[in-house]
Amino acid sequence: MRNLVPILTVLAAIVAFWYAAVAPMNIRGALDVAERAGAEVVPAESRARFDQSIWRLMADNSEHIALGYSLDRPRLPTPVQVGSELWKTTGEMALRGRALSKRSLIYHGWITLQSTLWGFALGTVLGMAGAVAIVYSRVVDMSLMPWAIISQTVPIVALAPMIIVLSSQVGIEGRTVPKAIISAYLCYFPVLVGMVKGLRSPGAAQLDLLRTYSASGLQAFLKLRLPASMPYLFTSLKIGIAAALVGTIVGELPTGAISGLGARILIGDQFGTPLAIWAALFAAAILAGVLVTLLDLMQRVTLKRMGMQS
Amino acid sequence: MQDQVDAPALDRSTTKPVISAKSLDLTFQTNDGPVHALSGVDLDIGKGEFVSFIGPSGCGKTTFLRCIAALETPTGGMLTVNGMSADEARRARAYGYVFQAAGLYPWRTIEKNIALPLEIMGYSRSEQDERIARVLDLVELSNFGKKYPWQLSGGMQQRASIARALAFDADILLMDEPFGALDEIVRDHLNEQLLELWARTEKTIGFVTHSIPEAVYLSTKIVVMSPRPGRITDVIDSPLPKERPLDIRDTPEFLAIAHRVREGLRTGHAYDD
Numbered sequence A: 001m002r003n004l005v006p007i008l009t010v011l012a013a014i015v016a017f018w019y020a021a022v023a024p025m026n027i028r029g030a031l032d033v034a035e036r037a038g039a040e041v042v043p044a045e046s047r048a049r050f051d052q053s054i055w056r057l058m059a060d061n062s063e064h065i066a067l068g069y070s071l072d073r074p075r076l077p078t079p080v081q082v083g084s085e086l087w088k089t090t091g092e093m094a095l096r097g098r099a100l101s102k103r104s105l106i107y108h109g110w111i112t113l114q115s116t117l118w119g120f121a122l123g124t125v126l127g128m129a130g131a132v133a134i135v136y137s138r139v140v141d142m143s144l145m146p147w148a149i150i151s152q153t154v155p156i157v158a159l160a161p162m163i164i165v166l167s168s169q170v171g172i173e174g175r176t177v178p179k180a181i182i183s184a185y186l187c188y189f190p191v192l193v194g195m196v197k198g199l200r201s202p203g204a205a206q207l208d209l210l211r212t213y214s215a216s217g218l219q220a221f222l223k224l225r226l227p228a229s230m231p232y233l234f235t236s237l238k239i240g241i242a243a244a245l246v247g248t249i250v251g252e253l254p255t256g257a258i259s260g261l262g263a264r265i266l267i268g269d270q271f272g273t274p275l276a277i278w279a280a281l282f283a284a285a286i287l288a289g290v291l292v293t294l295l296d297l298m299q300r301v302t303l304k305r306m307g308m309q310s
Numbered sequence B: 001m002q003d004q005v006d007a008p009a010l011d012r013s014t015t016k017p018v019i020s021a022k023s024l025d026l027t028f029q030t031n032d033g034p035v036h037a038l039s040g041v042d043l044d045i046g047k048g049e050f051v052s053f054i055g056p057s058g059c060g061k062t063t064f065l066r067c068i069a070a071l072e073t074p075t076g077g078m079l080t081v082n083g084m085s086a087d088e089a090r091r092a093r094a095y096g097y098v099f100q101a102a103g104l105y106p107w108r109t110i111e112k113n114i115a116l117p118l119e120i121m122g123y124s125r126s127e128q129d130e131r132i133a134r135v136l137d138l139v140e141l142s143n144f145g146k147k148y149p150w151q152l153s154g155g156m157q158q159r160a161s162i163a164r165a166l167a168f169d170a171d172i173l174l175m176d177e178p179f180g181a182l183d184e185i186v187r188d189h190l191n192e193q194l195l196e197l198w199a200r201t202e203k204t205i206g207f208v209t210h211s212i213p214e215a216v217y218l219s220t221k222i223v224v225m226s227p228r229p230g231r232i233t234d235v236i237d238s239p240l241p242k243e244r245p246l247d248i249r250d251t252p253e254f255l256a257i258a259h260r261v262r263e264g265l266r267t268g269h270a271y272d273d
Helices: A004-036 A054-060 A062-070 A079-089 A091-095 A105-136 A138-151 A156-169 A176-199 A204-212 A217-252 A261-270 A274-305 B061-068 B086-091 B110-120 B125-138 B154-166 B184-201 B212-218 B246-250 B252-272
Strands: B019-030 B033-045 B050-054 B076-081 B095-098 B172-176 B204-209 B221-226 B231-237
Touching: A004 A054, A004 A062, A004 A079, A054 A062, A079 A091, A079 A274, A105 A138, A105 A176, A105 A217, A105 A261, A105 A274, A138 A176, A156 A176, A156 A217, A176 A217, A204 A217, A204 B095, A217 A261, A217 A274, A217 B110, A261 A274, B019 B061, B033 B061, B033 B231, B050 B061, B050 B212, B061 B076, B061 B172, B061 B204, B061 B221, B076 B086, B095 B154, B110 B125, B110 B154, B125 B154, B125 B184, B154 B172, B154 B184, B184 B212, B184 B246, B204 B212, B212 B246, B212 B252, B221 B252, B231 B252, B246 B252
Parallel strands: B050 B204, B050 B221, B095 B172, B172 B204
Antiparallel strands: B019 B033, B019 B076, B221 B231
16 A cells, blocks of 8 residues: 555656646647637648747647647547547457457457567577576687677667568568567567576585585586576566567568557558557557566566575 | 505504595696695595694685585695595595585475485485485474575574585585584584584584684594695694583683694794784
């Protein structure tokens, strides 16, 4: 309960700022609507208003500001508008049994989720394998690690179209695989770095102890390094899955995809329907939140079963 | 086989020493030039002896213990453990090693921590259970097997780590300042328990410590060492009886040995200054 007050305070501040921002952002649109409806607007003509600052327009036409909160195509929709658009494209469609219609965000979210999970699985496996190789081989450490770091400095927006083109070139049909590759590309890195740190976390005394038992390398890995890396792994996985989702959405953006949350964002932009963009954005954020929360729960259960204090 | 024994002829001189070092050297190459961690160390440890190594930091007492455990490799001289090279002895699992920090795995219960060496060495499940019960009883932790390390006090954790070192029947127990981080009262108690345990198991124990009373109270033989280069300055065979109540520390015999140890340490330091 004590946590609730600060959380709600921050939330209320964000919503208040959002509402306050709607008025200046939408003033031009509001005045256009008012003028078309025959109201007196200063100055008249959309053209003439173009040179005026939004603050001046608000001051001269204060009676029309309220219109900005109920536009059909607002520059900045209100939270309620976003919420109702989100509901219209998810819950309401589901209630009418059209959850998997191409106009439903549930359908697009599902497309995005599939690629995200494939990418996450691929990235996690690659990251863990890379970490094991780096920890056990100095040569790999020196040769692989710089490339891993460089790979993250390449803008993914530049790389994504190339991955799509190249994967269709080698005969991969559809977009799930190239999107998963893009998503894995973003997601393997935190897993790699976290696992390297985790696998290296046992101290010299811990490793000496296993030497005194004359333990094999495999035993040292399974009984010491791997369990010791678990807390690090879960932290990395949480970052990784969020990165994988971003990767998938980026993979859907510049590539002419027609389904997926990223495609919805792009289409919303092209057709001038900001509400669709915002609804897709929120759907992505909610999806990310659910995924991270699920991993957090897995972390708690696992570490608790390992007897660790959390 | 080297038969000539340099150590003073005592009752054990008839049997072969369990651990034997002959002019042992260990030099670490560092950026600031070579560091002589051990120089010309000669020592024989007989079966069932309790040998303490005492000296200021940098005197090589821990390094010597680690050489016996084959965790360090000497750069010169001879070292045999159970008649083998130290590394062969390590692979034959000839010793249990207790580190300064208990080093229990936080994700394993006390039982499972003790099971660790047994799992690695491939003991059967029933054999593991039987041994865990036995060593837990030996260190008086029978009721704590299901607990996790963080649920135990520091002293109890260290007892658990001793149990872990005892679980697989190694004849030699090497202990590197095992009670260094514990307070005086807990330390007294553990010292008493350790003597009892030694009497019951008849192990050969090598014990590194900073504390003069601890060394004198526990040992049949006290090895005084000094730094730069790390070497042995005195080896004292204790005349104290095997049966040692805590108040033996107030007897004149005890104080006389403690005095000799202190003198030995002081000589080592004078060389240094």
